[in-house]
Amino acid sequence: MRYSIYRKKFDQYFLKDKNIAKKIVENLSFKNYDTVVEIGPGYGILTQYLYLFYSDYQIFLIEIDKTLSDFLKKKFPFLEKKIIHGDFLKWNPEKMGLKNFAVIGNFPYGKSSQILFHILKYNQYIPECIGMFQKEVAQRIVSNSGEKTYGILSVLIQTFYHVKLLFTVTKNVFTPVPNVKSAVISLKKKKENVDCNQNLFLECVKTAFNQRRKKLRNSLQSLKNISNFYQIPFLDKRAEELSFKEFIQLTKEIEVRKLEND
Template sequence: MNIVRPKKKLGQHFLKDQNIARKIVDSLGTTEPNVLEVGPGMGVLTQFLLERPELNVHVIEIDKESVEYLYQNFPALENHIYSEDFLKFNFPDLFEGKFNIIGNFPYNISSQIFFRVLEFRNRIPEVVGMIQKEVAERINAGHGNKTYGILSVLLQTFYQIEYLFTVSEQVFTPPPKVKSAVIRLVRNDRTDLPCDETLFFKVVKAAFNQRRKMLRNSLKEICIDLPAEYAEKRPEQLSVDDYIELTCGIENQIKKTGHAI
């Protein structure tokens, strides 16, 4: 097999610029030897990952045609290729300890990939991913920015975010209709939240699901008696620390009223 056909239903846009591929791989630090590449396609990143002897490279790919190509062209990956769906894959079956993630993430599931990263954040110290530029800007946005949203808050709670560089549409086959960007996530020092984690996620999602409303309205299903300093604010006005403090306040109110979280 000489080539893999990009499949629209899988959101495949194969990077063809070797210099950018090397630059992406060079952006991955050496915090952990174990590396999982998501959606390697025809291995444009894989080839450079395998040039780094300190790395223990594994790849996960849902496209059967790509899997066949990887087996034929990357014998060094023998027993390290997983023909699986990343969003459903059981990571404990792969690595016993920590592992980094890298990839040219399919645009149609990039947000879901990051929610999966959050789920296993204590095992994933670093992520380098190429995604839609708009999504990268949203993840990196600070509070007060109109693009600041759910992923911004949740990822910034547990990771330091770096917007590394923008990538033109013309370096892909087929070219996407939007620009791309490469970002890096590095796990921060926050291990536990001072509030209930499930409630924290619920508060952030509920706030931004009605982002044009003041918090006293968007969060009324969670807490009627919202802390006064937040009631008249809109979701994009709160920093990560504000959301943690707000959730602590809501949790205290729930405990007082006896309502379950």
């Protein structure tokens, strides 16, 4: 199979530069886990280096395209039983007994944000992630409060992971050539736990950014029935002005007042 197929419905651009593929794999630390899950392996350009460098590790491939998953089984017959034809967004690692694994991939650009939210859902099992993203998405992930690209994804990812933009890549390392620039980022799980109600935290972040131009006293109106709502810190700020640490503090303040209501 040649690099000529572009599956539009999967929005996948295939990496063809072996030096870039090798560089991506080399950025995995391979510390404190023995399993790697590759998302959207395509033609296996990352897979070959995963197996070449780390054949002692368990390697699972999740490929949504049946044609490509069949191709991968022929190319890597020794991994045949660990090649999963399916959608990562519907994949539950607990059903496979996987509770400590890294994630790597050249992620489909149209699904990259959803992939990150799915990683967040199982963040307690995922100590590390290395991924290729559309550069705009990568910048959003690593941006800080007050910056134009700062948003929900920035806050949530930075709450659970140390993030780093590793390097950018040119368009000509893909086939077909995309219309956007790309970048590779690293996520490494933070040791400290988030010491607030995580469901409430998620609700606060999403509600605040749904009206990001409004001050929090207005965007969080759905919570105003709790005790002493207007005494909560940060209400004179907008969502884009709060760091992830301040969102945690905001959540704890709301949590305390909710308990006072009960």
